[in-house]
Amino acid sequence: MLKETLLHATESGAMILKEYFGGRFEISSKDTLNNLVTEVDKKSEQAIIDSIRRNYPDHFILSEEAGEIPTASEYKWIIDPIDGTVNYAHGIPICAVSIGLEKDGEMILGAVFNPFSEELFFAQKGFGASLNDKRIQVSPLQSMERALLVTGFPYSWQNAENDPVKTFERFVRRGIPVRRLGSAALDLCWVACGRFDGFWEFNLQAWDSAAGMLVVREAGGSVTDFGGNPYSPYQKELLASNGKIHNQMLEALREN
Numbered sequence: 001m002l003k004e005t006l007l008h009a010t011e012s013g014a015m016i017l018k019e020y021f022g023g024r025f026e027i028s029s030k031d032t033l034n035n036l037v038t039e040v041d042k043k044s045e046q047a048i049i050d051s052i053r054r055n056y057p058d059h060f061i062l063s064e065e066a067g068e069i070p071t072a073s074e075y076k077w078i079i080d081p082i083d084g085t086v087n088y089a090h091g092i093p094i095c096a097v098s099i100g101l102e103k104d105g106e107m108i109l110g111a112v113f114n115p116f117s118e119e120l121f122f123a124q125k126g127f128g129a130s131l132n133d134k135r136i137q138v139s140p141l142q143s144m145e146r147a148l149l150v151t152g153f154p155y156s157w158q159n160a161e162n163d164p165v166k167t168f169e170r171f172v173r174r175g176i177p178v179r180r181l182g183s184a185a186l187d188l189c190w191v192a193c194g195r196f197d198g199f200w201e202f203n204l205q206a207w208d209s210a211a212g213m214l215v216v217r218e219a220g221g222s223v224t225d226f227g228g229n230p231y232s233p234y235q236k237e238l239l240a241s242n243g244k245i246h247n248q249m250l251e252a253l254r255e256n
Contacts, residue, residue, distance in 0.1 A: 002075075002101060005055045006099055006109050007122070008051050009051035010099050010113045011113070012050075013045070013081050013113075014115035015047070016047050017040065017082060017088065017095070020039075020043075021088070021116070022091050025038050026038060038089055041082050041085055042065055044082055045081035049063065049069075052077055058072075059073045059077055060073050060076040061076070061077050063078075064080050074104050075101065075103055076101070077102075078100040078101070079099050080099075080207035080208060082096075083096050083183045083185040083208060084096060084182050084185075092182070093116030094114070094181050095114065095116075095183055095186075096115075096186050097111075098111070098185035098211045099111050099210075100210030100211035106125070107211075107213065108214075109123070109124050110212065110213075110214035111123075112188075112189050118132075120132055121211075121215050122215070123215040125214065125218065126218075128218050129192055129214075129216075129219040131189075131193050136193040136194070137194065137220050138220045138241075138242035138243065139197050139242045141197045141242060142244050144176065144197075144198070147197035148195075149171060149197060149198045149200075150180065150187045150190065150199045151168060151178055151180055151187075153165075153168075153201075154201075164202050170253075170255055171252060179196070184199075184208040184209060185209070187212070188209065188213060188215060191240050191241065191242065192216045192221060193219065197242050198239070198246075199239070200237075200238065202236060203236050206233040206234050209233045212240075213231060213233060222240070222241055222243040225239065226239060226253050228246075239253065
């Protein structure tokens with residue numbers, strides 16, 4: 001029932017994204033000018049929460065727009081109603097609904113659905129990861145120098161300890177191609193299915209990475225912080241890779 005509820009909730013949010021995509025809707029800024037929220041985020045979020053509540057009214061919810069809806073439950077749903085809101089607001093179909101389910105502090109289920117490409121990524125702890133019901137695995141690449149990487153920049157980072165532009169420069173000066181798509185959830189899933197070999201980002205929120213991190217791990221990849229420690233979605237630093245180039249990426253991230 002948990003898996004079915006997750007998939008139904010993901011589909012419910014995605015239907016809202018498709019309904020409003022390319023049309024007119026309200027757009028406003030949150031803490032910084034380009035950190036956008038739209039009325040579609042809120043409608044998608046409500047559809048997702050309503051779907052979960054029908055089966056599990058007592059479960060804890062953490063969602064990007066609604067924040068925490070705490071309960072004493074051992075289960076927590078971590079929801080991003082539109083991961084890639086800036087893309088969505090500009091009519092760019094690189095965005096997704098992302099929902100992770102945590103039990104006693106451990107991610108057990110995750111789904112990331114881009115309704116425009118019709119790609120549904122799903123993972124269950126201990127049971128692997130899939131794309132549209134077909135098993136996926138990370139790439140076999142051994143050398144970072146031959147990798148295709150992806151990253152994202154925070155909306156505000158001028159006073160951050162880690163300068164993402166300087167970090168980005170370390171990779172591109174080596175001639176390594178690095179993309180920036182604007183959706184951390186999809187970046188993670190594209191690592192999981194081997195399209196990218198590695199992904200890093202500063203200052204993520206739990207809803208950005210909760211589902212995608214599980215997809216990567218269940219596809220055979222590695223997910224840590226920049227110190228090489230096991231990653232939690234409540235941390236700000238994330239490095240995900242196929243595992244084989246992970247240490248090479250860690251070394252590059254630590255360079256002065």
